[in-house]
Amino acid sequence: MTSRQNKTVIESQSLCVQIKGISVLKDLNFKVGKGEIYALLGGNGAGKSTTLKTLLGFNKPKSGLAIIDGESVGDALVSVRKKTAYLPENASLYPHLTAKENIEYFLSLADIKKSNDEIESAFKLVGLQSDSWDRQLLTYSKGMRQKTAIALAVLREAPIFLLDEPTSGLDPVAIDEFNQLVTELASAGATILMVTHDVYGACQVADRIGLLRRGELVGEFEAPDEGRIDTELVHAAFAQRQPNE
Numbered sequence: 001m002t003s004r005q006n007k008t009v010i011e012s013q014s015l016c017v018q019i020k021g022i023s024v025l026k027d028l029n030f031k032v033g034k035g036e037i038y039a040l041l042g043g044n045g046a047g048k049s050t051t052l053k054t055l056l057g058f059n060k061p062k063s064g065l066a067i068i069d070g071e072s073v074g075d076a077l078v079s080v081r082k083k084t085a086y087l088p089e090n091a092s093l094y095p096h097l098t099a100k101e102n103i104e105y106f107l108s109l110a111d112i113k114k115s116n117d118e119i120e121s122a123f124k125l126v127g128l129q130s131d132s133w134d135r136q137l138l139t140y141s142k143g144m145r146q147k148t149a150i151a152l153a154v155l156r157e158a159p160i161f162l163l164d165e166p167t168s169g170l171d172p173v174a175i176d177e178f179n180q181l182v183t184e185l186a187s188a189g190a191t192i193l194m195v196t197h198d199v200y201g202a203c204q205v206a207d208r209i210g211l212l213r214r215g216e217l218v219g220e221f222e223a224p225d226e227g228r229i230d231t232e233l234v235h236a237a238f239a240q241r242q243p244n245e
């Protein structure tokens with residue numbers, strides 16, 4: 001299932017990040033290998049979004065390194081962002097444009113040319129029904145907007161996905177479809193880091209889970225070769241909050 005022996009693509013190396021004088025990430029260390037799905041799990045305010053933003057170069061670490069595909073994010077911002085597809089919690093596409101128009105617009109911004117057939121193939125790959133391709137996104141569900149954003153990432157040939165709470169607000173069918181899609185992307189060699197507070201969802205899809213508490217990694221869990229990470233085990237660790245949390 002996972003490619004544990006594969007090369008490291010995403011690395012948080014002793015990252016310390018301060019925001020307004022407060023330590024939000026404290027010596028955070030984890031690695032994600034090529035083809036792996038890693039879920040960074042934590043409660044509200046644990047530092048999940050801050051971790052993603054730091055890996056994208058929006059936060060400058062006080063110390064430590066954010067490394068993407070062997071390059072320090074701070075030193076290679078343009079190259080890192082080209083390789084990376086970041087999906088915020090609410091996919092940032094234009095509601096008044098159709099799915100196809102959104103894709104064409106964002107590809108043109110990135111100076112990428114794709115044929116209509118290639119765009120339609122990407123829609124099929126992510127499971128977006130053909131009768132919705134020419135509809136404005138304001139008529140889309142969250143799951144459909146997310147599929148459109150993933151189709152864009154596929155067309156950009158971005159091999160690294162950073163996903164912020166990707167399943168929040170999705171119904172169970174859309175969650176299953178999403179899990180299947182990310183599993184297929186990972187099997188095809190994509191590296192996926194998702195942040196979430198959903199223990200069950202993380203256990204369903206992740207090869208490994210890192211448990212984040214107050215900016216520190218307090219545990220890691222790995223799926224067995226032919227199975228899933230034990231939800232109860234992770235839930236018990238997640239629930240061990242500190243008295244003043």
Ligand SMILES: Nc1ncnc2c1ncn2[C@@H]1O[C@H](COP(=O)(O)OP(=O)(O)OP(=O)(O)O)[C@@H](O)[C@H]1O
Nearest residue numbers: 019020024042043044045046047048049050051197
């Ligand atoms: N711009 C900011 N100004 C002040 N504090 C901030 C800022 N950004 C983050 N923080 C603080 O840093 C901590 C971590 O925030 P972060 O958004 O990374 O957490 P999170 O794990 O993503 O939480 P949630 O699940 O609630 O989205 C929180 O205590 C938050 O209040």
